[in-house]
Amino acid sequence: xxxxxxxxEKVEQSKQAVQEDAKGLWESSIKFLKxxxxxxxxTDQEATIEAIKNDIPLKGATAWILICSxxxxxxxxxxxxxxxxxxxxLISPLMGPILGVGMSIAINDIDTLRKSLINLATMIxxxxxxxxxxxxLFPLKEETSELLGRVRPDIRDVLIAFFGGLALIIARTKKxxxxxxxxxxxxxxxxxxxxxxxxxxxxxxxxxxxxGAMYLFTINTIFIALATFLVLKLLRFTMIRYxxxxxxxxxxxxxxxxxxLVMIPAIYIFIGVYQESIxxxxxxxxxxxxxxxxxxxxxxxxxxHTDTKKINLFFNGDVSDATETFLRNELKSYPxxxxxxxxxxxxxxxxxxxxxxxxxxxxxxxDEKDNVIKGLHKEIEDLKGTISNLNLRIEQDALxxxxxxxxxxxxxxxxxxxxxxxxxxSFSKTLLSKDFIKIDTVPEVFVSWNKKMLDSIVLTKEKxxxxxxxxxxxxxxxxxxxx
Numbered sequence: 104x105x106x107x108x109x110x111x112e113k114v115e116q117s118k119q120a121v122q123e124d125a126k127g128l129w130e131s132s133i134k135f136l137k138x139x140x141x142x143x144x145x146t147d148q149e150a151t152i153e154a155i156k157n158d159i160p161l162k163g164a165t166a167w168i169l170i171c172s173x174x175x176x177x178x179x180x181x182x183x184x185x186x187x188x189x190x191x192x193l194i195s196p197l198m199g200p201i202l203g204v205g206m207s208i209a210i211n212d213i214d215t216l217r218k219s220l221i222n223l224a225t226m227i228x229x230x231x232x233x234x235x236x237x238x239x240l241f242p243l244k245e246e247t248s249e250l251l252g253r254v255r256p257d258i259r260d261v262l263i264a265f266f267g268g269l270a271l272i273i274a275r276t277k278k279x280x281x282x283x284x285x286x287x288x289x290x291x292x293x294x295x296x297x298x299x300x301x302x303x304x305x306x307x308x309x310x311x312x313x314x315g316a317m318y319l320f321t322i323n324t325i326f327i328a329l330a331t332f333l334v335l336k337l338l339r340f341t342m343i344r345y346x347x348x349x350x351x352x353x354x355x356x357x358x359x360x361x362x363x364l365v366m367i368p369a370i371y372i373f374i375g376v377y378q379e380s381i382x383x384x385x386x387x388x389x390x391x392x393x394x395x396x397x398x399x400x401x402x403x404x405x406x407x408h409t410d411t412k413k414i415n416l417f418f419n420g421d422v423s424d425a426t427e428t429f430l431r432n433e434l435k436s437y438p439x440x441x442x443x444x445x446x447x448x449x450x451x452x453x454x455x456x457x458x459x460x461x462x463x464x465x466x467x468x469x470d471e472k473d474n475v476i477k478g479l480h481k482e483i484e485d486l487k488g489t490i491s492n493l494n495l496r497i498e499q500d501a502l503x504x505x506x507x508x509x510x511x512x513x514x515x516x517x518x519x520x521x522x523x524x525x526x527x528x529s530f531s532k533t534l535l536s537k538d539f540i541k542i543d544t545v546p547e548v549f550v551s552w553n554k555k556m557l558d559s560i561v562l563t564k565e566k567x568x569x570x571x572x573x574x575x576x577x578x579x580x581x582x583x584x585x586x
Contacts, residue, residue: 146338151276155206156215158199161222161229165196169226172196173233176295177302181238183247188296197226197294201324202272205331211342223324227298234302244307253300256319258380261373264323268330276338294323322376382409382439389437393430400426403450407443414440417448514575521571522564527551527586546578551586561585 161169172195179187203219206212238244297320304312386407394402394416401419408415414434427447435441515528529549550568552561569583 146276148276148338148340152206152210152340154275155199155202158196159203159215159219159222161196161200161225166229168194168196169229170233172295173230173299173302174237177234177237177299180247180249180253180296180299180303181241181243181245183249185249188249192295195295197230197298198271198327200226201294201327202275202331205268205272205328206335206340208328209332209335210340227320230295230298231302231305234299235305236302238303238306244303249296250300250303250312253297253316253319255315256322256376258373258377260319260322261326261376264326265330268327269334271327272331272334276334294320297323378439379409382407385437385439386414389434389440393433397426407440412443413446414443415446415448417450419450422447422449514572517575518568518572522568524553524556524561524564525550526553529586533582545580545582546576547582547584548572549584549586 172191175194176188176191179185179191200219200223203215204223207214207216207219297316300316301313301320304310304314304316390402390405394400400422403417403419405417406415407413416430430447431445434443434445514530518528519525528551531547531549533545533547548568550565552564565583569581572578572583573581
């Protein structure tokens with residue numbers, strides 16, 4: 104019994120030791136993470152507020168820096184040069200008033216908020232005017248990928264603006280501001296290109312581009328200011344206190360109201376862009392899995408209308424009823440677009456594959472016809488040879504019976520060779536009586552000549568033909584006539 108009790112005590116002690124070790128490990132981990140992630144002890148409130156306030160005003164050199172950076176960014180967008188656009192973002196002073204808005208709301212500084220909003224509005228108007236003038240006066244106005252990339256924001260732009268703003272304000276609050284962080288955030292959040300793209304949209308009269316680019320700029324502005332507000336609240340920056348308690352209360356209420364105004368569009372934009380991104384992702388998966396993977400379908404172009412909930416697909420070639428039914432049924436299995444109407448447009452012209460098949464069939468048919476024609480030519484030649492042989496046999500039989508019979512076949516062949524203007528010949532014997540008492544048999548040859556030959560040449564050739572045939576046929580009399 105005593106041994107069992109001792110063993111139970113040892114087991115219990117071991118459990119307690121393990122629990123204490125685990126507790127110590129957990130406490131050590133929590134302490135390590137706090138020391139790793141806590142940046143409140145490294146914050147310089149006075150220097151941070153002063154640095155942000157110094158970057159708010161737009162006057163003198165700052166205004167010219169803004170104008171130059173807008174020109175550089177516009178040129179980079181027009182030339183489709185990412186490096187030039189990055190350079191413009193590094194020298195842009197747009198970030199100052201945005202941080203000023205977030206800071207002033209966080210510390211209840213209404214004067215700084217007023218200055219920040221005025222300077223931000225001035226910067227936006229100046230930037231749009233500069234970009235508009237550049238694209239309006241510059242002769243080259245192609246739609247580059249750098250420009251088109253700023254007209255349709257998605258959820259990633261929201262996240263970039265928010266976390267970029269967090270990194271920026273954390274770097275600003277740190278003792279000895281990290282310049283590389285500030286430059287990196289300026290590049291990542293990309294405040295300049297959307298304003299330049301908005302100016303481009305105004306210059307070419309495309310208000311869809313203008314609104315899309317301003318939408319992206321608004322996202323960046325709101326979420327950078329929101330990140331600034333949250334970080335300064337987390338760091339418990341000292342709120343400005345006013346001597347007059349009534350005024351202090353009114354200012355605090357106004358600051359809270361402005362903060363809510365900033366939060367509402369931020370939340371609304373985030374939800375809207377997030378839902379739109381989910382729709383795009385689901386739509387892209389539908390195109391990839393159901394259409395692009397189908398080798399029998401050739402998608403020419405496509406368009407999704409989120410406002411009317413329609414998907415328009417344009418195909419080259421015919422799309423069977425079974426395929427249309429299949430695509431509509433499969434669409435219902437994709438979230439967010441399952442209620443969309445699928446409109447399929449067919450191009451009745453044959454697709455390339457069908458044209459190739461038709462071409463191959465036509466070639467085969469032509470080959471078969473060529474073979475048939477070659478066979479017919481051979482049969483005709485054989486028939487010609489047979490007829491020629493029969494004519495020779497007939498003439499030979501006639502000669503055997505009557506030595507005066509004319510070998511007409513051999514004569515016309517040689518005549519054709521000697522006189523190439525002859526197109527046809529015929530031979531006959533005509534009964535002729537000059538005194539109406541005595542009747543003679545007179546050979547006659549009817550000849551057709553090429554119609555293009557002159558009459559004088561035909562007469563000459565007829566005389567030569569008569570002499571030659573009289574000699575060959577050993578005839579005293581021979582009449583040559585035209586057919």
